[in-house]
Every structure is written in C-alpha cells, then in structure tokens.
Amino acid sequence: MSPSHLHLVAAPAPPQAGAPTAIASAPPPLAIEGLDAGYGRTPVLHALSLTVPAGCVTALVGPNGAGKSTLIRAICGRLAVKAGAIAICGLPADTAEARGKIGLAPQDIALYRALTIAENLAVFAELSGLSPSDGRLRVAQVLERTGTAARQDERIDRLSGGWQRRANLAAALMGAPRLLLLDEPTAGVDASAREALAVLVRALAHDGLAVLLVTHDFEFAEQVADRAAILMGGHMALEGPLADLLGQRFAHRRAVEITFAAPPPALRAELLASLGLATEGATARGLISDSPRAVSTLLARLDTLGLPPRTLTLKTPGLPALYDAVTSAGV
Amino acid sequence: MGAIMGAMALTLLRDRGALAMTFVLPPLLFLLFAAIFSGAGGDAGALKVAAARLTPAPAAEAFLDALAAAPDTTLRLVTGADAAARVEAQVRDGRADVGLLVRDDPGIVTPASPLVIVADPGRAVAAALLMARIQTLFTTVLPGMALSRVAGQVQVLVGPFSPEQARRLKEAVARAPELVAGGGAELMARQSVEPAQGQPAVTYYAGAIALLFLLFSAVQGAASLVEERRSGVFDRILMTRGGIGALVAGKFAFLLLQGLALLAVLFAVAQLVYGVDAAGHLWSWLVVSVAAAAAAAGVALPLAAASRTRQQAQTLSTFVVLLLSAVGGSMAPRFLMPEWLQRLGDLTPTAWGIEAYQDALWRGAPLDTLLPALAVLLAYGAAGALLSFWLLRRAARLG
Numbered sequence: 001m002s003p004s005h006l007h008l009v010a011a012p013a014p015p016q017a018g019a020p021t022a023i024a025s026a027p028p029p030l031a032i033e034g035l036d037a038g039y040g041r042t043p044v045l046h047a048l049s050l051t052v053p054a055g056c057v058t059a060l061v062g063p064n065g066a067g068k069s070t071l072i073r074a075i076c077g078r079l080a081v082k083a084g085a086i087a088i089c090g091l092p093a094d095t096a097e098a099r100g101k102i103g104l105a106p107q108d109i110a111l112y113r114a115l116t117i118a119e120n121l122a123v124f125a126e127l128s129g130l131s132p133s134d135g136r137l138r139v140a141q142v143l144e145r146t147g148t149a150a151r152q153d154e155r156i157d158r159l160s161g162g163w164q165r166r167a168n169l170a171a172a173l174m175g176a177p178r179l180l181l182l183d184e185p186t187a188g189v190d191a192s193a194r195e196a197l198a199v200l201v202r203a204l205a206h207d208g209l210a211v212l213l214v215t216h217d218f219e220f221a222e223q224v225a226d227r228a229a230i231l232m233g234g235h236m237a238l239e240g241p242l243a244d245l246l247g248q249r250f251a252h253r254r255a256v257e258i259t260f261a262a263p264p265p266a267l268r269a270e271l272l273a274s275l276g277l278a279t280e281g282a283t284a285r286g287l288i289s290d291s292p293r294a295v296s297t298l299l300a301r302l303d304t305l306g307l308p309p310r311t312l313t314l315k316t317p318g319l320p321a322l323y324d325a326v327t328s329a330g331v
Numbered sequence: 332m333g334a335i336m337g338a339m340a341l342t343l344l345r346d347r348g349a350l351a352m353t354f355v356l357p358p359l360l361f362l363l364f365a366a367i368f369s370g371a372g373g374d375a376g377a378l379k380v381a382a383a384r385l386t387p388a389p390a391a392e393a394f395l396d397a398l399a400a401a402p403d404t405t406l407r408l409v410t411g412a413d414a415a416a417r418v419e420a421q422v423r424d425g426r427a428d429v430g431l432l433v434r435d436d437p438g439i440v441t442p443a444s445p446l447v448i449v450a451d452p453g454r455a456v457a458a459a460l461l462m463a464r465i466q467t468l469f470t471t472v473l474p475g476m477a478l479s480r481v482a483g484q485v486q487v488l489v490g491p492f493s494p495e496q497a498r499r500l501k502e503a504v505a506r507a508p509e510l511v512a513g514g515g516a517e518l519m520a521r522q523s524v525e526p527a528q529g530q531p532a533v534t535y536y537a538g539a540i541a542l543l544f545l546l547f548s549a550v551q552g553a554a555s556l557v558e559e560r561r562s563g564v565f566d567r568i569l570m571t572r573g574g575i576g577a578l579v580a581g582k583f584a585f586l587l588l589q590g591l592a593l594l595a596v597l598f599a600v601a602q603l604v605y606g607v608d609a610a611g612h613l614w615s616w617l618v619v620s621v622a623a624a625a626a627a628a629g630v631a632l633p634l635a636a637a638s639r640t641r642q643q644a645q646t647l648s649t650f651v652v653l654l655l656s657a658v659g660g661s662m663a664p665r666f667l668m669p670e671w672l673q674r675l676g677d678l679t680p681t682a683w684g685i686e687a688y689q690d691a692l693w694r695g696a697p698l699d700t701l702l703p704a705l706a707v708l709l710a711y712g713a714a715g716a717l718l719s720f721w722l723l724r725r726a727a728r729l730g
C-alpha cells in the first residue's frame with residue numbers, strides 16, 4: 001500500500017452499477033437483524049436489530065445487565081449467533097475481514113502502559129498489517145487527528161485520565177476502521193477532557209466513521225450522538241435518530257425539575273406521582289405540557305399540596321428523559 | 332510478531348525491578364545453588380559428632396583421637412557420669428548431627444558392639460557417613476586395631492592361637508601402620524570419569540540450575556498475557572489482522588530471546604566464577620540454549636493462557652515449575668530417585684534440557700548426539716505454542 005492510499009478512515013466499497021452514490025449503495029458499517037445470542041444455553045440478546053450508518057454517532061444505552069457488553073462481543077464476532085445476522089460493511093461479523101473493519105476502544109485503557117503513545121500506536125499499526133513506512137505515516141496521521149501529537153513521547157502510565165482516554169481511542173483508529181466501538185470513553189475523565197473527547201468523536205463521525213458509543217454518561221451521549229438505541233433485557237427497546245425519537249415521544253412536552261426545601265413525605269410523594277412527577281430526595285422530575293398555562297397549573301397544584309418549590313427548571317426533554325421514560329415504562 | 336515482541340521487550344526494559352528479577356537475581360541464586368550442589372563452598376560435609384567414652388580401655392582413647400583428627404569431622408567429647416544421655420540429648424536437639432558411644436575396647440572381641448552410633452531418623456545419612464568414616468579410619472589410621480579385632484574373631488571361630496602365633500600377631504599389630512603403608516594397595520580406590528577438557532564439577536549442575544531459572548523467568552514473562560486480557564489489550568489485538576497468531580508468536584519469540592539472554596548471563600557467571608567453559612563449546616551451548624528456551628516458553632505460555640487472573644497464573648506456574656524441576660532433576664540428581672520417578676522425569680523438558688547441557692558441556696558431545704534432546708525440547712516449544720493458540724481462541728470464543 002503506498003502512502004497516498006492511506007486514509008484515517010477507510011473508504012467505503014466502490015459503488016455498484018446504477019447506484020446513485022457510494023454512501024447510499026455501500027452496506028452500512030454495522031447492520032444487525034433479528035439477533036439471538038447468549039452464553040452457552042443462557043440467552044442474552046433476543047430478536048435484536050440495529051443499524052449504525054456511516055458518519056453517525058449512535059449512543060447505545062441501557063441498564064446494567066441489559067446486554068450491552070454481550071452485544072459488543074457479538075459485533076466483534078466473539079459470540080455464537082443462534083439466530084439472525086450481524087454484518088460489518090456487509091461481511092459476516094465472525095470473519096477476520098469483518099474484524100479488521102472495526103476499531104475497538106475498550107472500557108479499560110487497553111494499551112501497553114510502559115510504552116509511549118507513539119510506541120503503542122506503532123505496535124497496533126504493525127498488528128494491523130501495515131508496512132513500517134505506512135505504519136509510521138498512519139501513526140503520524142492518527143496522532144495529528146486525535147490531538148495526541150504533543151504528548152506522543154509520554155508513557156501511558158504517566159498520562160492523565162483524559163490523555164489516556166484519547167490514546168485509547170487513537171489506538172482504535174490504527175487499522176483504518178469503518179466502525180468505531182467506544183465503550184464508556186468518558187470513565188474517569190474530567191470535564192475539560194470530556195469536552196475534548198466529544199469534539200474528537202464528532203470530528204471522527206464527520207470524517208465518515210460510524211461510531212457506536214456504549215455509555216452511561218447521558219450528557220456526553222446527548223452531546224455527540226445523532227442516533228440512540230436503548231437496550232433493555234436483551235431487547236432493543238428503542239432505536240433511531242435521537243431527534244426523531246425525542247420528537248415522537250415528547251411532542252409538545254417539556255421536562256420539569258423541581259426542588260423542595262426538604263424531601264416530601266411519602267404521602268405527598270405519591271400525590272406528586274399522580275401528577276407524573278417522580279421524586280428522589282428533595283427533587284421531583286417529570287414531563288408537562290408545553291402549553292403556556294401548564295406551569296401555572298402545576299404551581300397551583302403544588303401550592304394545594306403544601307409543597308412550595310424552591311426552584312423550578314424547564315427544559316426540552318433529552319436522552320435522559322427518553323431513557324427514564326422507556327425504562328420506567330418497561331417497554 | 333515483532334510488534335508484540337518489541338512491546339514486551341520495552342516493557343521489561345523500563346521496569347527496573349522486573350529487569351533485576353529476571354537477569355540479576357537468577358545469577359546470584361545460581362552462585363548459591365552451585366555452591367550447595369557442588370560443594371564449591373569448600374567446607375561441605377563437615378560432620379558434627381558428639382562422642383562419649385564409656386570405657387577406660389586405652390584403645391578407646393586412641394580411636395577417639397584418630398576420629399578427632401579425621402578430616403570433615405568435628406568431634407565434641409562429652410564427659411561425666413551421664414555422658415551417654417547427654418550425647419543422645421545433643422543429637423535429639425540438633426546440636427550434633429550424630430552421636431557415638433564408645434562403650435568397650437574397639438580392638439578386641441566383645442559380646443556387644445563396642446561402638447554405638449546414636450542417630451536421628453531425620454538425619455539418617457549422618458549415621459551412614461560416620462560409619463563410613465570409622466571404616467576408613469580402621470583401614471588407614473588404625474590398621475593394628477582392626478587386625479587385632481579380626482584376629483580375635485578368627486580365634487572365636489578356629490580356636491586360640493598358639494603362643495608363637497600370638498607373639499607374631501602382637502608384632503604384626505605393632506607394625507601394622509608400616510605394613511599397610513608398604514604392604515600393597517587398599518581394597519578400594521576411586522576413579523573419576525574426567526569431564527571434557529577439564530570442566531570443573533559445577534558444570535554438572537549448571538544446566539540443572541539454568542533450567543530451573545529459565546522456567547521461572549518464562550512463566551514470569553508469559554504472565555503479561557493475563558494482564559493483557561484484563562486490560563483489554565487482548566480484545567484489541569483480536570480485532571487486528573495479526574490477531575491471536577501474532578500475539579502467540581510475538582510472546583513466544585520474546586520468551587525465547589529473554590531465555591537466551593538469561594542463559595547467557597548465567598553461563599557467563601558460571602564461566603567467570605567457576606571456569607565452566609561454555610564459550611569453548613559455543614555452538615553446542617547455543618543450540619541447546621535455543622531449544623531449552625523454546626521448551627520453557629512452550630511450558631509457560633499455555634499456563635498463562637489457561638489462567639484468568641494473575642493470582643491463578645502465579646499459583647499454577649509455581650506449582651508446575653517446581654514439579655517439573657523436582658521430577659526433572661533440577662533440585663536433586665535423578666539417579667537418586669526411585670525408578671518410577673526417573674521414568675516420570677523423562678516426560679519433563681527439564682530432564683531433557685539438563686541431559687542436553689551435560690552432553691554439550693560436560694561430555695563435549697558432538698551435535699548429532701544432542702539431536703534427540705533437541706528434538707524433544709523443540710517439540711515441547713511447538714506443542715506449547717499451539718496449545719496456547721487454541722486456549723486463547725477458546726477464551727476469545729472465536730469460531
């Protein structure tokens with residue numbers, strides 16, 4: 001491979017005859033149809049379908065034990081599929097070719113800790129099958145693209161959590177993947193590093209990479225994701241463009257958060273629940289209509305209950321509200 | 332392959348503690364073990380004997396004087412009315428290796444044994460050593476006493492000597508040392524098989540100790556595989572084109588080179604300190620060392636691949652290395668073991684490695700003589716690498 005053929009993100013397959021564009025005709029980086037999978041005789045995933053298109057960040061969220069890690073294993077071709085199919089760029093997931101199109105950034109810092117960022121990238125360049133000269137070029141490109149060039153000669157175990165996360169992500173790009181799997185990329189990262197990671201993930205999606213982001217960090221997910229997928233009990237409870245999902249679920253609704261001087265007594269909490277407000281300590285959250293009179297009506301009801309609010313915040317419902325709505329409904 | 336090997340090498344080089352444990356500690360322990368095994372310390376075999384003279388016979392005193400002057404024996408004479416009990420007490424509490432009670436004249440026929448060895452069953456070999464040294468004393472230093480005792484026994488069998496015979500016997504006893512010195516050879520003489528090119532005795536043990544540390548360093552190096560699985564590096568490598576094949580090949584190559592480096596350091600120390608001539612048999616040493624390092628990697632990698640945690644790996648590896656080393660002859664020569672254990676030892680790479688080093692360095696055997704051992708060692712390496720590959724594929728649940 002000559003250096004001119006090296007790209008940070010691998011180009012999609014050439015267009016089929018008669019196809020309108022390459023992107024439109026190329027199989028999606030990840031397409032899962034009717035997947036049943038599990039460990040031995042223990043089923044974990046049932047009739048699960050998910051598509052992760054190129055150029056998009058898809059946030060995969062779900063409670064602990066929902067099957068997120070199992071799904072990642074299945075995508076990586078490391079789990080026997082009992083029914084359905086997983087295709088990576090049109091290739092069966094359990095093939096080496098398909099695995100070669102996936103960049104994996106595991107939850108832990110999956111790097112050689114005594115080696116520098118550049119040395120780690122060089123290791124994974126060689127493992128990806130690049131020649132020494134192409135490997136050096138790819139290392140330089142990835143260092144530049146991920147903003148790690150300035151710290152390239154520092155050992156992983158001497159970097160801060162944020163830089164370690166960046167390096168962890170950088171290593172996932174060494175094989176020029178089409179699909180990037182990010183498993184909890186913000187774990188142990190401070191606010192500024194988190195912001196930098198969000199910019200980087202968006203930039204990578206802009207480059208054409210399909211990103212599947214597995215996270216419990218809703219704020220980060222909301223910041224970077226175009227699409228959302230909510231996994232519950234091995235089923236895909238909800239999946240689609242985030243804006244569409246929010247629009248469908250929360251049309252003419254607003255999220256409200258109320259704080260009280262003290263946690264309401266149990267009886268009052270039940271009355272709040274009848275208004276659609278879930279109480280947690282001295283805070284109640286819920287959804288109300290976005291009509292002009294909704295807030296004044298709510299305030300009047302609270303006054304009647306003898307629960308004057310200290311603060312009341314209104315905002316457009318986002319991924320946390322969607323997640324709460326789906327998981328509390330047990331869809 | 333080179334990527335993994337390079338990563339492991341850099342990781343080791345940047346960890347001074349691990350580096351010292353790998354390359355400094357083994358040579359130091361080698362020096363200690365070599366001194367223990369070969370008696371190179373100079374005072375090996377000194378036997379502490381507590382003795383009591385329970386008879387006024389002059390021969391008893393002469394015997395104890397001779398024993399006190401014997402080399403490698405430290406005699407502590409216990410006196411007093413309760414001397415016998417105190418000798419026994421010293422043996423029991425470990426102050427003496429063995430005890431000796433001289434209860435009658437050792438130069439005459441007596442109804443009961445004139446010499447009683449007081450032995451601790453836990454150190455039975457000390458009793459055997461003392462008996463052998465007393466036998467030697469009787470034939471070399473006290474031949475008159477031996478002659479007198481034998482003559483007495485002959486009289487018991489054939490009847491008393493005539494006065495003339497008794498006179499001649501008395502003269503012979505008096506001249507016994509002179510007769511022994513000029514009267515022909517001893518019954519036994521020891522002839523040592525000379526090693527190749529005058530190799531020192533420690534050469535015999537160099538291979539045994541090297542194999543022990545080679546296995547320990549290999550399992551230590553292979554344990555990084557457990558850490559890679561825990562941290563997710565393994566998951567990441569699975570997604571690359573190289574995959575498990577590159578991982579196993581890289582680790583195998585690293586362990587082989589690390590083993591070679593360790594063996595080079597160990598044998599360099601052996602050459603410098605004890606004059607073991609490894610450099611004089613460089614090619615033989617090199618091929619045996621490559622095969623031994625490959626076998627060690629072949630043992631260590633599957634152990635790490637089969638372990639889920641570092642704790643598991645350490646426990647399993649320590650057990651296996653000690654087992655292979657004990658049965659294979661790293662800790663005690665195999666000829667001292669029961670027949671069934673010697674046969675079991677034939678299944679270990681340790682036994683074949685030690686044999687190969689003995690052939691190469693001690694016996695100076697040509698390469699073709701080494702071929703069977705080399706084949707077994709390399710087969711261990713290849714089988715271990717394949718088993719590791721299979722175990723890791725299974726762990727990764729790759730189809």
